[in-house]
């Protein structure tokens with residue numbers, strides 16, 4: 075193998091941090107040449123001008139090339155793809171498939187929609203920690219923050235202010251703790267006076283289109299699990315998600331108080347009306363302080379298992395405020411342990427086969 079070939083092979087170790095595939099597979103390497111004296115000249119092309127991953131890719135290319143025995147120096151030229159090259163790339167990433175929603179009933183991805191009866195019960199905190207815990211178990215995980223009342227997911231995962239990169243019509247989601255994350259909050263433009271409150275005022279059809287666009291145009295790649303953080307209650311988004319993802323399974327989060335249980339049952343029952351099933355119920359903020367039994371009652375009424383009772387935990391709250399999810403930063407915390415156990419149960423389920431044509435529709439295994 076020539077030195078230039080070895081340099082080319084080394085470039086396969088450079089991963090685009092957003093697309094998460096080697097740059098050699100993404101047509102990002104334009105040319106490789108090595109002089110007799112071992113001076114390597116590499117030209118790469120980034121997907122877009124001002125690519126936020128540019129610095130990292132450049133650094134990784136330099137490191138990878140310099141590490142090849144025989145290379146004495148590295149000269150790097152950085153360009154940008156032409157619109158045609160970008161188009162070819164987005165088509166390839168889509169695997170030649172038409173621009174359709176990849177999480178339909180035929181998909182192998184397990185889709186979970188996390189909902190609650192009312193706000194503030196810790197739904198976003200648990201969803202984010204579950205996503206990170208599943209990724210830490212080696213699953214490929216995507217997370218859609220569709221909670222127009224909160225947009226708290228980016229903050230909990232340390233992604234405040236992060237923006238997705240657009241490559242042609244494809245949207246590359248920011249990644250945190252190995253989870254690909256997209257939030258409606260990432261598309262609001264504060265300079266145009268858009269804030270969370272303006273999104274809340276969006277009407278149903280616009281929200282429906284936005285969720286549909288998330289599911290179609292965001293490049294998640296092949297996922298094992300997609301989690302959606304829904305707004306509390308039985309509003310437009312829950313209905314849209316029910317229509318767009320009838321194969322999604324619902325996780326209901328409730329607090330222990332019996333009064334909260336009733337509204338939680340209602341949001342879980344919506345799942346049945348749209349053809350979704352309830353995977354289970356999580357009781358959050360468990361402990362004497364808030365009474366008990368709410369989670370079990372919701373589970374009984376929905377005919378679904380109680381997946382776990384997450385205790386009140388100061389580290390869980392602080393971790394959320396600081397963008398440092400406790401399932402990785404403090405796994406010994408009792409709340410982290412319960413979330414980890416729920417993630418174990420989810421991680422051990424086989425990939426979604428419910429949509430495969432087996433002649434009969436098997437009951438989803440728990």
Ligand SMILES: Nc1ncnc2c1ncn2[C@@H]1O[C@H](COP(=O)(O)OP(=O)(O)OP(=O)(O)O)[C@@H](O)[C@H]1O
Pocket residue numbers: 190192193194195196197198199200221223224225226305306358359360384385386387388390391392394395409
């Ligand atoms: N088990 C817990 N112990 C202590 N604090 C918690 C726990 N779970 C969540 N919290 C805290 O409660 C607050 C509300 O949580 P979170 O934003 O996740 O709720 P939510 O149900 O998603 O609310 P909304 O739907 O209104 O966004 C946050 O400050 C969070 O850190």
